[in-house]
Amino acid sequence: MEETVILVDRDDQEIGTMEKMEAHLQGKLHRAFSVFIFNKKGELLLQRRAEGKYHSGGKWTNTCCSHPRPGEPTFAAAHRRLQEEMGMAAELNFVFSFVYCAAIQDDLVENEYDHVFFGITDALPIPDHGEVSSFKYITMARLAVDLKENPGDYTRWLAICFDEVMDHYQQLQIADMQ
Numbered sequence: 001m002e003e004t005v006i007l008v009d010r011d012d013q014e015i016g017t018m019e020k021m022e023a024h025l026q027g028k029l030h031r032a033f034s035v036f037i038f039n040k041k042g043e044l045l046l047q048r049r050a051e052g053k054y055h056s057g058g059k060w061t062n063t064c065c066s067h068p069r070p071g072e073p074t075f076a077a078a079h080r081r082l083q084e085e086m087g088m089a090a091e092l093n094f095v096f097s098f099v100y101c102a103a104i105q106d107d108l109v110e111n112e113y114d115h116v117f118f119g120i121t122d123a124l125p126i127p128d129h130g131e132v133s134s135f136k137y138i139t140m141a142r143l144a145v146d147l148k149e150n151p152g153d154y155t156r157w158l159a160i161c162f163d164e165v166m167d168h169y170q171q172l173q174i175a176d177m178q
Contacts, residue, residue, distance in 0.1 A: 005030040005067045008100065012113045017070050025099065027109035030067065033078045035091055036158065036165060037063040037119045043137035045125065047086065049155070050133045056104060058133070061155040062165075063116075074115045082119075082147045086135070087126030090119035095168045110157060116165065118172065140169055 003020040008031050024031050037045040045063045049056050064085040068077035077090055095118050101111040125135055137147075144166065147159055 003033075003067070004070055006070055008113050010113075012097065013149055017107050018068065020031075024108045024110065027101070027111045029111045029113060029157070031074065031115070032067050032112040033074050033081075033117060034064065034065040034161065035063045035078050035092065035117045035119065035122060036095075037082070037086075037088070038169075039122050039136075039137055044088065044143060045086075045134055045140055045141070046138055046143075047125075047127065047132045047136045048136075050129065051132055052130070056155045059155045060153055061158045067158070075117075078115070078117045084126055085131045087128065088121065088123050090121040090123070092117040095172075096164060098161055098164060100111045100157060100160045102160065114157065114161070116161065116168075122132040139165055 005019045005020050005023045006014055007016040007018055007028055009015055009025065009029070012031065018028055018030070027125040037046065047063060048058050048060050049058060051058050051162050059167045064079065064083075068074045075092065075094065079089065082092070083089055097113065098117050099113050101109065101178055105126050127135060144162070147154055151159060
C-alpha cells in the first residue's frame, strides 16, 4: 500500500501531499509525530526498530513515531500508530513541536515538522514484530548517558529532540514518580 505524507511549510500549514518515500528522497518538509510513553516509575518505553524497516532498522528510538495520513488529525494518528506499532493505548498529551532535517542513510532525508506527545501507562506493549524487534524501559538519566556514549545505537530524531524532551519531562514532574 502506498503511503502518503502531508507536506507543510515551516508554520505547519498544509501545502500538499506526496508519496512517503518520494518525500524522503526529495527531502520535502512533512508532518510527523513522535510518542513518548512513560511508566509510573518515570521510565521511558523505547522500541528497537525492526531490521526490515526502510531506514534506521535495528536502532533504538522513542515509543513510536510516524506520519498522519491526509485528512487525519495528528493527535488521532499518534493514537492509531501507538496501537499499530506497540499494541497499546494511553492518554496522550501534546507537549511541543520541532522541525529537523537530517540525512539518515543513502539518499534518504528526514525533513519533518514533528509533533511530540507524552503519555503515562503501566500497560505492557504487545509490539507488531514487523515494526518493532524489541522494547525496553529506561530511566531518562541512563538514556542521556547512553545517547552520548553510543549515539549510533539510536535514531537521529531521538538524539536531536532529546534535550527538549528531557526539559519537558522534568517540567511535567514525571521524574518525581520515580
